[in-house]
Amino acid sequence: MNDSLVIKQLLYNQCFGFIETRLKTIQSTISEIQESLTSETKSSAGDKHETGRAMLQLEREKAGNQLAEVQKVKEILSKIDVEKHNKNISLGSVVYTTKSNYFIAISAGELYIDGDKFYAISANTPIGQFLIGKNIGDEIVFREQKFKIEKIL
Numbered sequence: 001m002n003d004s005l006v007i008k009q010l011l012y013n014q015c016f017g018f019i020e021t022r023l024k025t026i027q028s029t030i031s032e033i034q035e036s037l038t039s040e041t042k043s044s045a046g047d048k049h050e051t052g053r054a055m056l057q058l059e060r061e062k063a064g065n066q067l068a069e070v071q072k073v074k075e076i077l078s079k080i081d082v083e084k085h086n087k088n089i090s091l092g093s094v095v096y097t098t099k100s101n102y103f104i105a106i107s108a109g110e111l112y113i114d115g116d117k118f119y120a121i122s123a124n125t126p127i128g129q130f131l132i133g134k135n136i137g138d139e140i141v142f143r144e145q146k147f148k149i150e151k152i153l
Contacts, residue, residue: 004153008082008094010113011103015120018108019074026067033060073106076122080105085153089131091123094153099145104128 037056080092089095095102101118103111108120121128130142131149139148 004085004094005083007113008092008103008153011094011111011118011120012077012080012082012092012105014111015077015103015105015108018120019070019077019106022070023067023074026063026070030060030063030067033063073122077106087135087152089134089149089152094118095131095149096151096153097140097147097149099147102127102131104131 033056037053037060076091082092084092086093089104091104093102093104095104101116103118103120104123105120107122107125111118111120123129123132127142130140134140134149136149136152139146
């Protein structure tokens with residue numbers, strides 16, 4: 001396995017771990033809410049009980065929406081083929097610029113490989129949309145910062 005493939009695979013694995021952690025957290029929250037809903041017994045203060053149940057229902061709905069969103073992001077990540085190499089920037093590209101390094105995948109923040117910092121960004125973010133389709137050597141001005149694309153993996 002060559003170095004560029006190793007870097008791409010490591011970045012992919014970190015993004016996958018990020019999503020799995022979020023998924024487990026949300027599933028745990030949903031389980032806790034469900035447990036609270038089933039274990040809550042009707043108290044003598046009926047209105048207080050109903051308010052508590054309504055709040056738990058809202059929390060469960062919010063967690064359900066978060067779960068659906070994380071599953072969409074996981075699906076996007078699953079479309080990345082780390083062995084594929086494109087000349088121009090696309091989903092799954094590792095991009096080295098004179099300012100920062102990017103992994104076009106999902107928004108997972110800062111990732112580190114052998115001391116090098118990469119920003120895992122979604123193709124839908126402003127910088128992601130700006131980078132898609134660009135090539136090595138292209139000079140870019142984004143938010144008043146000028147940089148050049150040095151390498152694409």
